[in-house]
Amino acid sequence: MKTLFDQTEYGGLKLKNRFMRSATFDGRADEHGHLTKELFEVYENLAKGGVGTIITGLAYVTNLEQPYPGQLGIYDDSFIEEYSKFTAMCHKYDANIIVQLACLGSQTYLKEGGGKTMWGASAVEDLGYKGTPRALTVEEIHHVQQAFADAALRAKRAGFDGVQLHAAHGYLLSKFLTPYYNRRTDHYGGGIENRAKMLLETYQAVREKVGPAYPVLVKINSEDYMADGMTFRECKYVCKKIAALGGVSMLEISGGSLSSRPNEGYARQITQEQESYFKAQAAEIAKENDVPVILVGGNRNFAALTDILNNTHIAYVAFCRPLICESQLINRWQAGDLRPAKCISCGKCFHPNGTSCIFNRPKTDAL
Numbered sequence: 001m002k003t004l005f006d007q008t009e010y011g012g013l014k015l016k017n018r019f020m021r022s023a024t025f026d027g028r029a030d031e032h033g034h035l036t037k038e039l040f041e042v043y044e045n046l047a048k049g050g051v052g053t054i055i056t057g058l059a060y061v062t063n064l065e066q067p068y069p070g071q072l073g074i075y076d077d078s079f080i081e082e083y084s085k086f087t088a089m090c091h092k093y094d095a096n097i098i099v100q101l102a103c104l105g106s107q108t109y110l111k112e113g114g115g116k117t118m119w120g121a122s123a124v125e126d127l128g129y130k131g132t133p134r135a136l137t138v139e140e141i142h143h144v145q146q147a148f149a150d151a152a153l154r155a156k157r158a159g160f161d162g163v164q165l166h167a168a169h170g171y172l173l174s175k176f177l178t179p180y181y182n183r184r185t186d187h188y189g190g191g192i193e194n195r196a197k198m199l200l201e202t203y204q205a206v207r208e209k210v211g212p213a214y215p216v217l218v219k220i221n222s223e224d225y226m227a228d229g230m231t232f233r234e235c236k237y238v239c240k241k242i243a244a245l246g247g248v249s250m251l252e253i254s255g256g257s258l259s260s261r262p263n264e265g266y267a268r269q270i271t272q273e274q275e276s277y278f279k280a281q282a283a284e285i286a287k288e289n290d291v292p293v294i295l296v297g298g299n300r301n302f303a304a305l306t307d308i309l310n311n312t313h314i315a316y317v318a319f320c321r322p323l324i325c326e327s328q329l330i331n332r333w334q335a336g337d338l339r340p341a342k343c344i345s346c347g348k349c350f351h352p353n354g355t356s357c358i359f360n361r362p363k364t365d366a367l
């Protein structure tokens, strides 16, 4: 029988258990995306809390886009030294640390000016954020792909255990997969074989830079849950294509965006019956591909997750909101207190002073 505390090894990663902190925007970087004391504290608490592998919040790979306030950056070599200290700190607690690489595309609050640009697969207004991006030229597409590759090499040099490409939730790589947003008539638009090219080529550019053995993970929507969105069938095609390229370390299966669920996006407000809400899709992808699959979204219950582990090919389980609420959740479970995560999935974790849980927030931080 498999257990959530199994030690495993795959694709260059050694994992002390099957628990992961899924990428979580922390909102605590400085105005240039650099690390702060508060960020060190957040990640030290997580690493101490028993989770085997931590994925950072989405980090911007190019300074040409307007980041979110407090978003992490990794767009030039000035980050390598501070990230080296950061990864060493996580390793001290025997936790893996992976950085999530992203371009925001039209999911940004950029309005006008500031010398920053808003990129899209096509110039289609973002249904969630309301900005209209500029369609990337083919030359710019290659520039973006190289920016991902350069960022991945920086991550490797800084001691990260791997990188994750953020191709979910309506960010730029995800937008290329979505017919509603990708109306291109060149070889990056049209059928899913073309819409997938941006992600596949980005993966290949990253792989070339970091070499064959370095862990590269991909987070992708199982489907977009919107009119003219990417379907689950198309997602399965893309996953097969990524797996066929060889060397992808893990696939994390999510779904939706602010375009599909304006008030909650991919972090759904759920009842107990709706826990692990991408289970069916993740299980199907895990069955079809010889690549470990991470289940994310509404994971709250130890017994139910043990069941999933033993009745599907899903290999890892990731948590976002439960670890914002209880950074020590995994230690608690390991100590035998198997009550479900305390998180009530309210989705109120975003806060101008930094991502936090309503249960732990100082009263002065109430909105």
Ligand SMILES: Cc1cc2nc3c(=O)[nH]c(=O)nc-3n(C[C@H](O)[C@H](O)[C@H](O)COP(=O)(O)O)c2cc1C
Pocket: 022, 023, 024, 025, 026, 056, 057, 058, 100, 166, 168, 169, 219, 254, 266, 267, 268, 296, 297, 298, 299, 318, 319, 320, 321, 322, 347, 349, 350, 355
């Ligand atoms: C505050 C917050 C920040 C998030 N930041 C990211 C992110 O940076 N990258 C990402 O891929 N997903 C991000 N997510 C989505 C989570 O990783 C996860 O897919 C989603 O919340 C569902 O998991 P959960 O039920 O365990 O919260 C974020 C979610 C929340 C609530």
